[in-house]
Amino acid sequence: MVAILGxxxxxxxxxxxxxxSTPSLERAVVFCNDHPRALEALAEVDSxxxxxxIELRRVAIPDAFDLLxxxxxxxTEVRALRRKGEEIAVFNIAGGTKMMSAAxxxxxxMEGLNSVYVHDETxxxxxLPLLRVDYSNLLTPAQKEVLAFIWQNRSHPMxxxxxxxxxxxxxxTVNHHIQVLxxxxxxxxTEDAADRRRKVVTVDDALELMMELD
Amino acid sequence: xxxxxxxLVSTFGANVSEIVPGLRSLPHDHLILVVETTADESAxxxxxxxxxxxxxxxxxxxxxxxxxxxxIVQRVQGQCWKGWxxxxxITGGRKLLSDxxxxxxxxxxxxxxxxxxxxxxxPLLAARGVEEALPREIADALLRTKWPxxxxxxxxxxxxxxxxxxxxxxxxxDLIEPTVAGKAPALALTGRGRACLDWLQRMEGISRSWE
Numbered sequence: 001m002v003a004i005l006g007x008x009x010x011x012x013x014x015x016x017x018x019x020x021s022t023p024s025l026e027r028a029v030v031f032c033n034d035h036p037r038a039l040e041a042l043a044e045v046d047s048x049x050x051x052x053x054i055e056l057r058r059v060a061i062p063d064a065f066d067l068l069x070x071x072x073x074x075x076t077e078v079r080a081l082r083r084k085g086e087e088i089a090v091f092n093i094a095g096g097t098k099m100m101s102a103a104x105x106x107x108x109x110m111e112g113l114n115s116v117y118v119h120d121e122t123x124x125x126x127x128l129p130l131l132r133v134d135y136s137n138l139l140t141p142a143q144k145e146v147l148a149f150i151w152q153n154r155s156h157p158m159x160x161x162x163x164x165x166x167x168x169x170x171x172x173t174v175n176h177h178i179q180v181l182x183x184x185x186x187x188x189x190t191e192d193a194a195d196r197r198r199k200v201v202t203v204d205d206a207l208e209l210m211m212e213l214d
Numbered sequence: 215x216x217x218x219x220x221x222l223v224s225t226f227g228a229n230v231s232e233i234v235p236g237l238r239s240l241p242h243d244h245l246i247l248v249v250e251t252t253a254d255e256s257a258x259x260x261x262x263x264x265x266x267x268x269x270x271x272x273x274x275x276x277x278x279x280x281x282x283x284x285x286i287v288q289r290v291q292g293q294c295w296k297g298w299x300x301x302x303x304i305t306g307g308r309k310l311l312s313d314x315x316x317x318x319x320x321x322x323x324x325x326x327x328x329x330x331x332x333x334x335x336x337p338l339l340a341a342r343g344v345e346e347a348l349p350r351e352i353a354d355a356l357l358r359t360k361w362p363x364x365x366x367x368x369x370x371x372x373x374x375x376x377x378x379x380x381x382x383x384x385x386x387x388d389l390i391e392p393t394v395a396g397k398a399p400a401l402a403l404t405g406r407g408r409a410c411l412d413w414l415q416r417m418e419g420i421s422r423s424w425e
Contacts (some may be wrong), residue, residue: 066332090405114406127406127409128317129410131387204335209336210336
């Protein structure tokens with residue numbers, strides 16, 4: 001089954017060119033929030049899909065301004081479609097809020113999906129030069145182990161010494177990995193709010209998505 | 215050991231408040247404000263001058279998304295090569311401008327941040343962007359081949375022939391697809407293939423202009 005994905009805002013026309021141009025399209029999956037104007041646009045897309053015999057499915061994005069939430073929902077959907085053996089022809093990123101659109105771009109790069117933008121005035125589809133960038137495989141197993149431990153204990157940020165103790169590795173080894181990971185921008189060394197002499201290791205919520213820690 | 219210098223690239227629309235959270239929380243030595251050709255950045259520049267922030271404005275036309283992203287990449291790459299850390303704040307400006315910055319960040323593998331509802335940082339792993347995902351030999355083949363390419367030429371080859379292997383890899387990466395050119399079956403570029411070729415050609419033009 002051939003499917004397309006698309007972010008949808010207030011204008012159905014940002015998505016319809018992809019519905020019309022995708023050969024053998026059988027399913028369109030649309031990410032949109034509950035705003036009445038977004039639902040109006042969805043109804044318009046639905047009427048076109050009905051005429052063309054295309055199944056339309058909506059994935060609700062409760063907070064269209066939360067990039068991480070939108071990206072998580074999109075990745076879950078992409079993987080579910082792939083598990084069912086569906087072919088995802090393209091992801092149209094033109095509609096929705098800018099955070100939804102940015103999330104879609106990110107997921108296209110992470111999952112290796114074709115992506116298109118639709119020009120605001122001409123409504124022409126513009127393919128984007130994105131290839132699969134597998135972030136999770138760019139770290140060594142040892143770095144991943146350290147990162148996974150920090151992620152699991154993120155609610156209580158720890159010092160490098162505490163991390164070394166927690167995973168049962170030598171302090172120098174763990175310090176080296178943490179330095180490398182900090183250099184890559186994956187984690188941060190920050191002052192502990194309770195004791196400014198202590199430097200603790202912190203990670204961002206998005207790490208879960210980027211490094212497949214979930 | 216010398217401290218790594220940081221470059222912050224912030225998209226800007228109309229309100230200074232869009233860039234303030236990033237300015238305050240992302241360490242940087244230099245700021246690039248990405249603005250649209252039609253934008254009036256005077257409010258931001260007055261604010262930044264008052265703060266004494268080192269900045270420059272980079273004007274792009276996001277209607278040509280890939281070209282605008284490339285302009286940012288071109289501007290930022292010099293600093294990347296010097297070992298600066300680069301972070302993109304995509305909170306400001308309209309959607310198209312944020313997409314442009316996101317595409318540029320993905321192309322060079324820079325960290326992306328946004329402060330729309332809550333602070334959100336995405337480590338994209340420095341130096342792992344589109345160019346690294348597209349191996350040199352594939353890029354060369356994309357650039358040097360005259361598309362569409364006759365399928366018969368590939369079919370005549372042994373499966374282990376370098377050209378046959380290259381074409382298979384390009385097909386796996388969804389850069390090319392079978393088609394019919396005239397009356398003969400051929401391999402043509404997909405939408406992604408065309409977009410990547412366009413990107414490479416423009417980058418090649420930029421590299422040449424630097425030589």
